[in-house]
Amino acid sequence: MALSVQIQKKAGDFQLDVDFTAGTGEALALLGASGCGKSMTLKCIAGVERPDRGRIVLDGEVLYDSERGVCVPPQRRRIGYLFQNYALFPHMTAAQNIAAGARHMEASQRKERVAQLVSQLGLEGKERLRPFQLSGGQQQRVALARILASEPRAMLLDEPFSALDTYLKWRLELEMRDILSLFQGPVVWVSHDQGEVYRNCARVCVLDQGKSSPAAGVRELLANPVTVSAARISGCKNYVPVRPGPRPGTVEIPLWGLTLEAAAPWREGVSVLGIHARHVQPAGKDARNAFFCETVQVTEDVSAMLAALRPKGAEPDAPLLRMELDKDVWAAMPDHKGFWVSVEPENLLLLE
Amino acid sequence: MMDWYPLWNSVRIAGISTIIVFFSGICAAYYVAKAPRLVKGALDALLTLPLVLPPTVVGYLLLLVLGPKRGLGAFALEVFHVRLTMTWWSAVFAAAAVAFPLMYRTARGAFESFDETLAYAGKTLGLSNSYIFWRIRMPVCRQGILAGTVLSFARALGEYGATSMIAGYIPGRTATIATAVYQFWRTNDDAAALRWVLVNLGISAAVLLVVNLLERKNREERKWL
Numbered sequence: 001m002a003l004s005v006q007i008q009k010k011a012g013d014f015q016l017d018v019d020f021t022a023g024t025g026e027a028l029a030l031l032g033a034s035g036c037g038k039s040m041t042l043k044c045i046a047g048v049e050r051p052d053r054g055r056i057v058l059d060g061e062v063l064y065d066s067e068r069g070v071c072v073p074p075q076r077r078r079i080g081y082l083f084q085n086y087a088l089f090p091h092m093t094a095a096q097n098i099a100a101g102a103r104h105m106e107a108s109q110r111k112e113r114v115a116q117l118v119s120q121l122g123l124e125g126k127e128r129l130r131p132f133q134l135s136g137g138q139q140q141r142v143a144l145a146r147i148l149a150s151e152p153r154a155m156l157l158d159e160p161f162s163a164l165d166t167y168l169k170w171r172l173e174l175e176m177r178d179i180l181s182l183f184q185g186p187v188v189w190v191s192h193d194q195g196e197v198y199r200n201c202a203r204v205c206v207l208d209q210g211k212s213s214p215a216a217g218v219r220e221l222l223a224n225p226v227t228v229s230a231a232r233i234s235g236c237k238n239y240v241p242v243r244p245g246p247r248p249g250t251v252e253i254p255l256w257g258l259t260l261e262a263a264a265p266w267r268e269g270v271s272v273l274g275i276h277a278r279h280v281q282p283a284g285k286d287a288r289n290a291f292f293c294e295t296v297q298v299t300e301d302v303s304a305m306l307a308a309l310r311p312k313g314a315e316p317d318a319p320l321l322r323m324e325l326d327k328d329v330w331a332a333m334p335d336h337k338g339f340w341v342s343v344e345p346e347n348l349l350l351l352e
Numbered sequence: 353m354m355d356w357y358p359l360w361n362s363v364r365i366a367g368i369s370t371i372i373v374f375f376s377g378i379c380a381a382y383y384v385a386k387a388p389r390l391v392k393g394a395l396d397a398l399l400t401l402p403l404v405l406p407p408t409v410v411g412y413l414l415l416l417v418l419g420p421k422r423g424l425g426a427f428a429l430e431v432f433h434v435r436l437t438m439t440w441w442s443a444v445f446a447a448a449a450v451a452f453p454l455m456y457r458t459a460r461g462a463f464e465s466f467d468e469t470l471a472y473a474g475k476t477l478g479l480s481n482s483y484i485f486w487r488i489r490m491p492v493c494r495q496g497i498l499a500g501t502v503l504s505f506a507r508a509l510g511e512y513g514a515t516s517m518i519a520g521y522i523p524g525r526t527a528t529i530a531t532a533v534y535q536f537w538r539t540n541d542d543a544a545a546l547r548w549v550l551v552n553l554g555i556s557a558a559v560l561l562v563v564n565l566l567e568r569k570n571r572e573e574r575k576w577l
Contacts, residue, residue, distance in 0.1 A: 048472040074475035087473035091491045101477045150477045 377455030407513025462496025
């Protein structure tokens, strides 16, 4: 059981081009900023939108194939879709909503199945309430119960926690994992939150302006991003153009007038250097990769100091270097106007 | 003793035209709401036209088509020996024509504010398109559709201009409340005219009250969504 998706679709100026496969029982994350085509991708998989070109195959059954002119209607795809706003039917009770997912069963069976799902998802006592009388978390569970009632072969989750308060998220994430364990097929989990993906998915496919990159392991991707969009998702804040340095093992940053040692070997296609704000640390002037900076601006954050630095010798319009320091480290520094900093060679990210 | 025929005739004309307009208006609204923008604009203008045209213009156009000398009217007379004008049910044509835009526009508004993800959800759950239309789209839009129905009924009941042209005023046969008021006033029977005016006021006020109630209920439900 696997879901493989290769589709292209043009909508105005926007070009969607995604290619990934989600395996059995696997939660594959589709990660990207809002407006990068995540929801459109899910709609194409579910069959409520039609791609221009490509192929969608689930468990060996072709659901869409532009070359062979196949496009199975959504009703016969049996793909569960958890919408961002849950899309509960507002005029039906919770139980009626769940039963609407089980209409392929006989009436007596349906009743049993609804009762079973109500107890499995902890919705006892809520059966007769309408969606607007339920909390966000309960609405989500009704929507999931309704999907499970329809016996889907694959499941699509569209930003499952975006409609919820942050303090509720953690508990609901645990619940979601329990609920997903009731389900055997592939799951596509759309998100813009790297933490959520890190905690819940093993593999991730990054979507950047409609284009997908090959799926990679989540830990590997966030630790060693190879593209700017992956680095951005991993929380990297500094980007500056880069080229190979004069000696092997070095890189040159023309805008900052710097040459630094990099642990990763140079490779074809690299054009940008990424540096996490946390990896910029004050250092002695003889330290490896040390360079002198002037402070442009300092901001106090909740748990850290954020400093915007200009490396000495930088061009006037060069990007500033963002540094994030613990408050006590900042306070212990003798001079806040200008000081030496360094970035360890293994912390220089060579990005495409 | 008052002759209640105009009341009965008005109610039956308004009732029948409301039923016609209910289905045709919803159909038109459903397809126009889904149509591409250019088609939408053109169709919308065409379907709303009877609302802004003087009823006499609508009556004249109807007579062109249904009158015994030309078109459908001539055909019906020749083949079925039926006159399409000057009978009580001729007024249904007039009432339906002027009430149609009200039903159509209110239903279209309701359909356009319908959250399409509900239909998507229904499809991915395996629900048939007709289930989605009758059991999801219509109930969710019911307030707007009900309001449109009541408004159409009220408009059909008050129709005068086109009705008087196509059905005339024949006491006991084609007389409606609206045409009766005009006739009684014209023949200086002020007392009778006033009686019908009061009847009409009562019915219209009741109808508008119902519309207001529906709208308030609608707002309260929306607050929760």
